[in-house]
Each structure stands twice: as structure tokens, then as C-alpha cells.
Amino acid sequence: MPRVTLQTIADRVGVSRMTVSNAFSRPDQLSPALRERILAAAQDLGYVGPDPTARALAKGTTGAVGILLTDSLRYAFTDLVAGGFLAAIAGELAPTGLAITLLTSAAAGDVVPARDVAIDGAVVYSCDPTSPAVSWLRRRNLPMVFVDQDQVDDVASVNIADRAGARAAAQHLIDLGHRRFAIAMNGENGRHGFITDPSTLIEGHASHQRRLGWSDVLEPAGVKPAFLRHPLEKTEDVRRDARVLLAAEDRPTAFLCFSDTTAVGVRQAAEDLRLRVPEDLSIVGFDDGPDAVRMQPALTTVRQDVVAKGQAAAAALTEAIRRSRGGPAGPVPHIMLPTELVIRDSSGPAPRTPV
Structure with a gap:
């Protein structure tokens, strides 16, 4: 034709x-x-x-914004918390007509998405701080918003009170009498498995802040926890290593987890060893996503509002794009959203007798 x-x-x-x-x-x-x-x-x-390409060249805009992820793009569709965040961004952007382009930080041959994909702006979401993709976006001088990233003065940011939430989780378990702890951390790159000194790791913003929050409570109490570290989607790896710790004679009676997904792996390890939750082991997660209420018993966790986070990120990005096109300037927003400890049935008093 x-x-x-x-x-x-x-x-x-x-x-x-x-x-x-x-x-x-x-x-x-x-x-x-x-x-x-x-x-x-x-x-x-x-x-x-x-033709969309010709129209974009004529207007100087693409009509699309990028969302940069350290993890594989599969993570955006399989992790329920990330999915809720992305859905909130999509809902907020819908009236603007802007489309969303998911960008992986990994190169594919000669193509570097953060360098080569045409976009009007970008949300950098919970990315590895060493990723060159963030540097590429900065060098392109694109309007950007950092989400779950270390704050930078000239880039809008949206974070949650990770440290305060982790502190509340640890204090809850200390108040219940627990003194033998394990912590299941998150990490995409670097060392995985059993970690002896987590302070030597290169961590993402959320991982670092939550570890500091747990330490704020555990160190003054004289507690030296055992540490595991795995990528979020590696639930089976969490299960395997948690099982090793829980089979030991001096096993932990409390597990603090980077996320609800991580907590699922710990719960499975407890089931493998026929340990009762919370009578033998208390578990506390982070996020309060769908996994928290599906788990049996229901998971004590730290709630973050991923919908509010996505909406705030989208609003900040559209404002940054408007300013880049000559809109009135103003202070760069740095938004901190609260967290809340939600106590359910997976946490209880420390066992009274030696285990």
C-alpha cells in the first residue's frame, strides 16, 4: 500500500x-x-x-518521561510495591498526556538507555549510587526527580522516613524483650549472603538509611545482629540463608527485614524448621505492601505510602519540566514522606526459655 x-x-x-x-x-x-x-x-x-519523530523534532519535546531502574525491567512488573509506585505516577501523569518509558541502567550492546532514549525528563528510582546511568541523565541536563536516592541540592527529590521507620521496628522488638536479632538486607550489586561488616558495603539510599535506623536502637541495647544480604527478588536465597541462622543453637528470636518480600523468605525458612511465628520467632518487614496481609500470621511492618510517593514524584517532575521550558523558577523541592509502624501478628514477646 x-x-x-x-x-x-x-x-x-x-x-x-x-x-x-x-x-x-x-x-x-x-x-x-x-x-x-x-x-x-x-x-x-x-x-x-x-510522524511522531518529526513532530518531536519540530516541537523540541518527545511527550515521554523516563523512569530509571537499577533492577531489571521485570522487577517493575513483578514487585508489588514498585508496581504501586509506578501506577501512581501513571495516574498522576495521565492528564498531562505524557507517556512513561522504563529505562534499565544496564547497557544493551551499543545502546545505553539513559544516554540514547529520547525523553523530556526522568525519575531516578531507587538506583545503585554507582550506576553510570544516573551520570548520563545528569550530563544530558534533563529535568529530573530523585526517588529513594541521596538528596542532591539542585535535583528535586522524594524520600520516605526510612531511618525513623526502621528505628520504630527495632524498638518494637526490643520492647518485646528480644536480644538475639538477624537482619535481612537488600542489595543488588556487591556481596550477597552472610555479611560480617555491612558498613563496608556500597548501599543504596533506602538500604543505608534503614540499616542506620536499626543500629540506632540495637547498638545502645548491646545487640550484635547477624546480617544477610540479597537482591529483592531472590526470596529463595533469603529462605536458604535464614534457614541456616534459624537452625543454629543460638538462633535469633527476631528478624528485621528490608522489605515485606524479604520477610516472606524468612517466614518460609521458619516453616521449613517448624518454628512458630511469633512464639518462636518474631518477624518485622518494611513497606506494608500486599505481601504483608497475605502472610500468615499477618506481618508486622513499617508502612510507606507508595501512592503518595508516586504522585509526589510525578508532580515534581512535571514542575521541573515546566521550569526547564521557561516557567517561573522557585526552590527545588525536597519531600520527605512519613512512615508508620503497623503492628500485626508476626511479632510477639521473646521466648522465655532458652531455645
């Missing part, structure tokens, strides 16, 4: 190519009757509209 162009339509209607172009991009320049004739001819000829 021959390609239908603006000139094809112009020839059919008997007008100039510019008149046809105006029918799509500047309708106020035409009478309603003429525009209707042009659009009817376009539909009859099967014209799909102006």
Missing part, C-alpha cells in the same frame, strides 16, 4: 500541504468546515497522523 502523506491528502482535497498540516497542528487557522473535509479525507485514505 502506498504511504499516505500530507501531500496525498492535500491533492485529494485540493488545498496546500501547509493547510493540511494546520488541520492537525493549528486547527484555529482553518474554518471548521474545511478542517472537517481534511480530516474526513485523511480518515478515508488511512492516514495515521503526523
Whole structure:
């Protein structure tokens, strides 16, 4: 089938190519009757509209924003908390007409998404601080928002009170009498498995802040926890290593977990060893996502509002894009959202007798 162009339509209607172009991009320049004739001819000829690439070059915009992830793109579709965050961004951006492009920080051959994909701005979401992808976005001078990242003065940011939430979780278990702890940390890159000195790790913002919050409570109490570290999606690896700790003679009576997903792996390890939760082992997660209420018993966890976080990120990004196009300047926003300890049935008093 021959390609239908603006000139094809112009020839059919008997007008100039510019008149046809105006029918799509500047309708106020035409009478309603003429525009209707042009659009009817376009539909009859099967014209799909102006070429998006050409239109983007002419306008200097792409109509899309990127969301940069350290993890594989599969994570965005399988992790329920990340999914809720992305859905909130999509909902907030819907009235603006901006599309979302997911960017992985990994290169694919000669293609570096953060360098090569055309976007009007970007949300950097919980990325490895050593990732070169963040540097590429900065070098492109794109409007950006950092989410779950260390704060930078000239980039808008949205974070949650990770440290305060972790502190509340640890204090809850200390108040219940627990003194033998294990901590299941998150980490995509670097060492995995049993960690003897977590302070030597290169950590993401959330991992670092939560570890500091747990330490704020455990160190003054004289507690030296055991540490595990695995990527979020490696639940089976968490299960395997937690089982080793829980089978030991001096096993922990309390487990603090980076996320609810991590807590699922710990709960499975307890089931493998026929340990009762919370009578033999208390477990506390983080996020209060769908896994928290599905787990049996229901999971004590730290709640973050991922919908509010996504909405705040989208609003900050659209504002940054507006400013980049000559809108009024103002202070760069740095938003901190609260967290809340939600006590359910997976945490209870420390066992009274030696275990």
C-alpha cells in the first residue's frame, strides 16, 4: 500500500500541504468546515497522523518521561510495591498526556538507555549510587526527580522516613524483650549472603538509611545482629540463608527485614524448621505492601505510602519540566514522606526459655 502523506491528502482535497498540516497542528487557522473535509479525507485514505519523530523534532519535546531502574525491567512488573509506585505516577501523569518509558541502567550492546532514549525528563528510582546511568541523565541536563536516592541540592527529590521507620521496628522488638536479632538486607550489586561488616558495603539510599535506623536502637541495647544480604527478588536465597541462622543453637528470636518480600523468605525458612511465628520467632518487614496481609500470621511492618510517593514524584517532575521550558523558577523541592509502624501478628514477646 502506498504511504499516505500530507501531500496525498492535500491533492485529494485540493488545498496546500501547509493547510493540511494546520488541520492537525493549528486547527484555529482553518474554518471548521474545511478542517472537517481534511480530516474526513485523511480518515478515508488511512492516514495515521503526523510522524511522531518529526513532530518531536519540530516541537523540541518527545511527550515521554523516563523512569530509571537499577533492577531489571521485570522487577517493575513483578514487585508489588514498585508496581504501586509506578501506577501512581501513571495516574498522576495521565492528564498531562505524557507517556512513561522504563529505562534499565544496564547497557544493551551499543545502546545505553539513559544516554540514547529520547525523553523530556526522568525519575531516578531507587538506583545503585554507582550506576553510570544516573551520570548520563545528569550530563544530558534533563529535568529530573530523585526517588529513594541521596538528596542532591539542585535535583528535586522524594524520600520516605526510612531511618525513623526502621528505628520504630527495632524498638518494637526490643520492647518485646528480644536480644538475639538477624537482619535481612537488600542489595543488588556487591556481596550477597552472610555479611560480617555491612558498613563496608556500597548501599543504596533506602538500604543505608534503614540499616542506620536499626543500629540506632540495637547498638545502645548491646545487640550484635547477624546480617544477610540479597537482591529483592531472590526470596529463595533469603529462605536458604535464614534457614541456616534459624537452625543454629543460638538462633535469633527476631528478624528485621528490608522489605515485606524479604520477610516472606524468612517466614518460609521458619516453616521449613517448624518454628512458630511469633512464639518462636518474631518477624518485622518494611513497606506494608500486599505481601504483608497475605502472610500468615499477618506481618508486622513499617508502612510507606507508595501512592503518595508516586504522585509526589510525578508532580515534581512535571514542575521541573515546566521550569526547564521557561516557567517561573522557585526552590527545588525536597519531600520527605512519613512512615508508620503497623503492628500485626508476626511479632510477639521473646521466648522465655532458652531455645
